[in-house]
Amino acid sequence: GAVVSQHPSWVICKSGTSVKIECRSLDFQATTMFWYRQFPKQSLMLMATSNEGSKATYEQGVEKDKFLINHASLTLSTLTVTSAHPEDSSFYICSAATGGINNSPLHFGNGTRLTVT
């Protein structure tokens, strides 16, 4: 089946540094990828929709200058947390759709646990 690879699976960084998280669709082309954030014991919260070749669409309350998204190819989207702070510590997970139609199945990466010290 379709596979989405997310890297790294965990990262610890110092406050003020930037961290890049990659999301790759391994055996299909993903024109759209989604980035979510999840705090402990809470559900997923959509941060932004990443569209190949165009600007990402951010959800209300998500700072686009802090969470930079680049979707440079049909198989790769990246999320960069800039000038990270301890409150950015969270679980970040991406998903991609296998098809271009609205109701295609979604496939998720395994997530990245970010800890900012």
Added chain:
Amino acid sequence: KNEVEQSPQNLTAQEGEFITINCSYSVGISALHWLQQHPGGGIVSLFMLSSGKKKHGRLIATINIQEKHSSLHITASHPRDSAVYICAVRLIKAAGNKLTFGGGTRVLVKP
């Protein structure tokens, strides 16, 4: 009020028991997903439904569009079924594949 409500929030069962998780939504949808999130965080898509019923192994998912309700059933539950189960809907008013999530149901199956 959330657009997607799940119940129960937590569920503990003995191995072998039949488990039911419910999901209600308040707006028009084009599809409903049931997701399974393992303790490590990874998420697996179990079902995508727009009508009727689907079965995969010991898992059964049903949806009633008129009542805006879906259920996920686990038959002959096993400790490896312990996970968080999340209902997510694709709203008709939403563009593309954007999902709205329920709060999740934390399931623990004891041996």
